Amino acid sequence: MSTVQLTGVDRREAPEVPSGHQVAVRGARKRYGSVEALAGVDLEIEAGRFTVLLGPSGSGKSTLIRGIAGIERFDSGSIHFGAVPVSDGRRSLPAERRDLAMVFQDYALWPHLTVQQNVAYALRRRRITASEVRTRVFETLERVGLDAKTDSYPNELSGGQQQRVALARALVGRPALLLFDEPLSNLDADLRERLRVEISTLARESGATTLYITHDQAEAFALADEVGVLRNGRLEQRGSPEEIFRHPATPFVARFTGLAGSFTGHSVGALGGHSRVRVGEHELLGTTTAAVPAGTAVDLLIRPTATSLHERSRTWPDGDAMFATVIDVAYRGRGYEHVVECAYGRLVAVFDLRPWTRGSQCSIRIDPEGCMVFPSGDSGQN
Ligand code: ADP
Numbered sequence: 001m002s003t004v005q006l007t008g009v010d011r012r013e014a015p016e017v018p019s020g021h022q023v024a025v026r027g028a029r030k031r032y033g034s035v036e037a038l039a040g041v042d043l044e045i046e047a048g049r050f051t052v053l054l055g056p057s058g059s060g061k062s063t064l065i066r067g068i069a070g071i072e073r074f075d076s077g078s079i080h081f082g083a084v085p086v087s088d089g090r091r092s093l094p095a096e097r098r099d100l101a102m103v104f105q106d107y108a109l110w111p112h113l114t115v116q117q118n119v120a121y122a123l124r125r126r127r128i129t130a131s132e133v134r135t136r137v138f139e140t141l142e143r144v145g146l147d148a149k150t151d152s153y154p155n156e157l158s159g160g161q162q163q164r165v166a167l168a169r170a171l172v173g174r175p176a177l178l179l180f181d182e183p184l185s186n187l188d189a190d191l192r193e194r195l196r197v198e199i200s201t202l203a204r205e206s207g208a209t210t211l212y213i214t215h216d217q218a219e220a221f222a223l224a225d226e227v228g229v230l231r232n233g234r235l236e237q238r239g240s241p242e243e244i245f246r247h248p249a250t251p252f253v254a255r256f257t258g259l260a261g262s263f264t265g266h267s268v269g270a271l272g273g274h275s276r277v278r279v280g281e282h283e284l285l286g287t288t289t290a291a292v293p294a295g296t297a298v299d300l301l302i303r304p305t306a307t308s309l310h311e312r313s314r315t316w317p318d319g320d321a322m323f324a325t326v327i328d329v330a331y332r333g334r335g336y337e338h339v340v341e342c343a344y345g346r347l348v349a350v351f352d353l354r355p356w357t358r359g360s361q362c363s364i365r366i367d368p369e370g371c372m373v374f375p376s377g378d379s380g381q382n
Contacts, residue, residue: 003232005028009057017052019047020208021081021100021176023043023044023045023209025042025068025079026042026043027041028043028064028076030080032085038063039060039233040233041233041234041235046209048209049225050200050210051226053214053227053229054227054256055228055231056256057230061213061214063149067079068179079097081177083101099175101178102168102170102180102181103180104181109154110152111155114153115146115153115157116141119137119140119168120133120134121173122170126173134268138150143168144167144168144171145164145198159191160194163326164195166319167183167199168196174208177208180213183212184199198222199223225240227244231256233340236249236250237250245257249302251299258349259302259303259304260302260307260349262299262300263284263299264299264344265277265280265297266278266293266298267294268283268295275298280343280344284300284368287372288373290374298375299374301378302366302372303370303371304337305370309324309338309352309362311364323342323343324341324362325341325342325362325365326359326360326362327341327358335352335353336353336356338352
């Protein structure tokens with residue numbers, strides 16, 4: 001992970017408590033040859049909010065964030081920070097005048113500079129005294145837990161420590177916008193978790209607006225005030241993590257944010273705010289974003305959290321149990337995740353506090369709140 005400090009001339013004397021940019025991207029398009037990396041993206045980010053753009057590899061996340069950073073230019077579309085036009089396709093404010101800092105995935109710190117020199121480098125264009133630079137650098141290194149490593153060189157540090165240097169370098173200039181390009185991707189799981197919490201805390205404390213991109217749904221939900229889901233260069237849905245998880249707008253968003261599996265069936269009407277769906281011998285209830293007329297062929301997309309396993313002898317409701325066989329069981333610390341097979345398909349990540357042995361017979365219950373009904377057609381595969 002490396003940082004590029006892009007300090008705006010507008011804010012040479014950064015105030016003590018910086019206010020974040022309000023960001024508005026409108027109609028952003030970018031082509032690379034025959035590839036449409038961005039196909040017309042509109043994105044508004046409120047000042048001071050932490051927004052995560054989530055999407056699979058190739059969905060356009062990097063292209064979008066690099067455009068906002070000023071590292072790349074969109075073919076068309078505009079970017080405003082508050083009322084200030086930053087880019088409109090013809091003119092573009094240079095990156096260093098955008099008052100932002102970006103943290104990348106790799107560790108490209110200056111190898112010939114010490115930790116404190118790397119961080120101080122971000123303040124090189126500021127009109128502040130050497131002693132102020134020193135104070136700020138040490139304060140920031142203390143905040144990322146590296147005050148004991150100020151004179152070390154990057155090659156003397158672990159990957160996680162190098163990333164903390166990169167984070168300090170982004171924070172030290174108190175930019176109005178912090179951009180993160182998959183900063184945790186190269187880390188082990190344990191370190192990834194710890195650094196995620198630090199990024200979340202320090203970015204929010206800084207008062208900056210934050211835009212963070214990742215392909216990892218769990219990371220996005222853990223970090224974000226707001227999530228934007230990108231697919232094929234288009235923003236498919238915007239919302240809080242809870243909204244996206246509970247009410248995915250499209251099958252793609254539902255799949256990309258985690259499913260146990262899916263069944264096919266057809267709609268047979270509504271019941272108490274839910275959609276009734278006939279699946280083979282069974283009638284299941286699910287949620288819909290728009291009314292689905294009776295007779296419509298549908299897919300039921302099922303969240304792992306909506307599934308539970310029960311003894312066959314204590315089925316729910318009586319006579320309507322969905323029988324299944326346990327195919328696999330995996331210990332997950334908090335309990336066990338199962339793969340089960342029933343007449344309509346396979347469900348994975350079915351959680352229970354106790355393990356069900358492989359080959360055992362059970363019945364599955366599916367909570368309508370985590371069972372989303374979409375007309376068949378768009379499979380949601382990328
Ligand atoms: P993501 O960050 O979501 O993985 P990118 O923005 O990197 O997606 O890429 C979007 C699409 O644009 C991909 O198909 C990618 O191959 C293509 N692309 C990105 N940068 C370039 C480039 N410099 N030259 C050619 N194609 C590119």
